[in-house]
Amino acid sequence: MTMTYTLTTPLYYVNDKPHLGSTYTTIACDALARFQRLEGNRVTFITGVDEHGQKIQRTAEAQQLSPQKHCDLITKSYQDLWNRWGISNDRFIRTTAPRHKTLVDEFFRRVEASGDIRIGHQTGWYCVGCEEYKEEPTDAISPSCPIHQKPLEWRDEQNLFFRLSRFQTEIEDLIAQTDFISPASRRHEIQNFVSQGLKDFSISRVNVSWGLPVPDHQGHTFYVWFDALLGYLSALLDDGGPVELDRLNQSGWPASIHVIGKDILRFHAVYWPAMLLSAGLPVPKRVFGHGFLTREGQKMGKSLGNVLDPNDLLDKCGVDALRWYLLRDFQFGDDGDFQQQRFTDLVNNDLANTIGNLLNRTSSMARKWFNESIPSKISSPQEKHLLAVKAEDTVSIVRNGMASLEFKQSSEAILKLAIEANVYLNEKAPWSLMKKPGNEQEVANDLYAVLEACRLVGILLNPLLPDLSERMLKQLSIEIDPIDWSKDLCWGGLISGDPLPPPSPVMEKLELSDPL
Numbered sequence: 001m002t003m004t005y006t007l008t009t010p011l012y013y014v015n016d017k018p019h020l021g022s023t024y025t026t027i028a029c030d031a032l033a034r035f036q037r038l039e040g041n042r043v044t045f046i047t048g049v050d051e052h053g054q055k056i057q058r059t060a061e062a063q064q065l066s067p068q069k070h071c072d073l074i075t076k077s078y079q080d081l082w083n084r085w086g087i088s089n090d091r092f093i094r095t096t097a098p099r100h101k102t103l104v105d106e107f108f109r110r111v112e113a114s115g116d117i118r119i120g121h122q123t124g125w126y127c128v129g130c131e132e133y134k135e136e137p138t139d140a141i142s143p144s145c146p147i148h149q150k151p152l153e154w155r156d157e158q159n160l161f162f163r164l165s166r167f168q169t170e171i172e173d174l175i176a177q178t179d180f181i182s183p184a185s186r187r188h189e190i191q192n193f194v195s196q197g198l199k200d201f202s203i204s205r206v207n208v209s210w211g212l213p214v215p216d217h218q219g220h221t222f223y224v225w226f227d228a229l230l231g232y233l234s235a236l237l238d239d240g241g242p243v244e245l246d247r248l249n250q251s252g253w254p255a256s257i258h259v260i261g262k263d264i265l266r267f268h269a270v271y272w273p274a275m276l277l278s279a280g281l282p283v284p285k286r287v288f289g290h291g292f293l294t295r296e297g298q299k300m301g302k303s304l305g306n307v308l309d310p311n312d313l314l315d316k317c318g319v320d321a322l323r324w325y326l327l328r329d330f331q332f333g334d335d336g337d338f339q340q341q342r343f344t345d346l347v348n349n350d351l352a353n354t355i356g357n358l359l360n361r362t363s364s365m366a367r368k369w370f371n372e373s374i375p376s377k378i379s380s381p382q383e384k385h386l387l388a389v390k391a392e393d394t395v396s397i398v399r400n401g402m403a404s405l406e407f408k409q410s411s412e413a414i415l416k417l418a419i420e421a422n423v424y425l426n427e428k429a430p431w432s433l434m435k436k437p438g439n440e441q442e443v444a445n446d447l448y449a450v451l452e453a454c455r456l457v458g459i460l461l462n463p464l465l466p467d468l469s470e471r472m473l474k475q476l477s478i479e480i481d482p483i484d485w486s487k488d489l490c491w492g493g494l495i496s497g498d499p500l501p502p503p504s505p506v507m508e509k510l511e512l513s514d515p516l
């Protein structure tokens with residue numbers, strides 16, 4: 001049955017150019033979006049950028065650029081990077097887009113009409129880097145932010161507040177649903193936070209010019225979350241029609257899933273649903289908070305000089321290698337540690353040797369002994385082929401795994417099928433069988449089965465590694481049905497007698513002599 005499936009990455013903050021963390025989130029969402037499309041669903045895959053705030057204003061000033069010019073440059077670097085990585089997003093939202101302002105105005109008016117906006121006073125020590133007030137700094141004379149190591153600024157201002165405290169029961173009920181926040185460890189963290197009692201939060205700033213003006217409240221601009229989160233809605237309404245909240249339910253809202261880093265889970269799983277309820281809109285179905293990447297056991301940072309630049313990585317390693325490592329080795333949800341030796345080993349063993357060589361050598365044998373074509377099998381009506389049974393299991397593991405964002409389990413299942421096909425081939429040893437007369441049909445059956453396993457590996461890899469998948473299928477002279485892969489996932493798709501093109505390696509080995 002066709003479903004509407006809307007998924008989002010976070011809207012990345014354009015303070016600086018994209019890093020590996022945002023790339024990791026975006027790759028995972030891309031794999032999920034590709035999978036959902038192949039399952040026959042109507043997918044809207046949203047990504048974009050959050051472009052307002054004092055931090056951006058100051059970063060731009062420091063470079064003697066206007067904030068808009070700064071945003072244009074950084075936003076372009078995101079768009080270029082996603083193009084290079086082959087990201088298949090359907091929408092890209094910028095929060096400086098005029099249509100976004102129209103939407104934020106309408107949303108605010110609804111929330112204000114619900115009586116959920118109040119004026120309040122806010123004083124305290126503020127970090128511009130974090131864009132938030134810090135609670136009771138330890139050094140009260142010249143306190144600094146523990147994250148940014150920069151002096152905090154004393155603020156005393158009138159802000160508009162969203163009455164989050166009114167939504168205590170609704171939010172408790174929502175997060176009690178086991179499938180709303182995943183993984184489970186993160187759900188417990190949020191339940192703990194909510195149980196301490198929800199406090200109203202400030203949604204505007206005064207004296208910040210680089211932001212959207214709050215309608216009818218002169219001098220106020222919207223503060224980050226009341227602007228950025230609404231970008232998901234603006235993106236959905238960016239379909240040629242008018243910007244009207246009433247159109248959202250025909251445009252793919254509520255989102256099936258927001259995929260985010262664990263640091264912004266509270267805003268997505270607590271603040272955001274309350275804001276939506278206030279505006280009379282449905283809440284997202286699911287929020288998934290994934291972990292962070294370290295490198296060789298260390299946090300990545302400019303001061304340590306160990307940042308992995310996603311453009312650099314792509315130049316040196318290629319998209320298949322990186323996608324495989326990030327999706328296959330790290331449990332999505334947990335933190336992951338980027339280790340160069342392990343990265344090289346996995347790519348070379350899994351993709352070049354196990355998968356690439358299997359296809360290459362089987363196809364060479366078939367061409368040599370069976371007229372450069374797919375061998376003619378004789379199938380037994382009573383008995384399923386051993387590899388057919390294993391392939392059926394693999395298909396069901398991968399389909400369930402991908403739907404649950406278990407990219408690691410799915411990748412490992414595909415790899416396992418390739419390993420089993422290798423073992424089968426080595427045990428049957430067609431190169432010996434062919435030396436004696438009368439074994440031709442048996443060899444034809446064996447090679448057909450192994451090629452068929454290769455075909456399924458290539459099909460199943462499609463959402464995870466679209467480029468490698470395409471090279472594998474091309475080697476077998478077949479294509480995947482982009483609308484619905486169900487038929488492609490059945491055993492027996494190769495047609496005996498169809499020509500096999502001359503094989504060439506589908507995956508080059510990584511040879512990294514220096515640290516990345």
Ligand SMILES: [Zn+2]
Pocket residue numbers: 127128129130131145146147148149
């Ligand atoms: Zn800070």
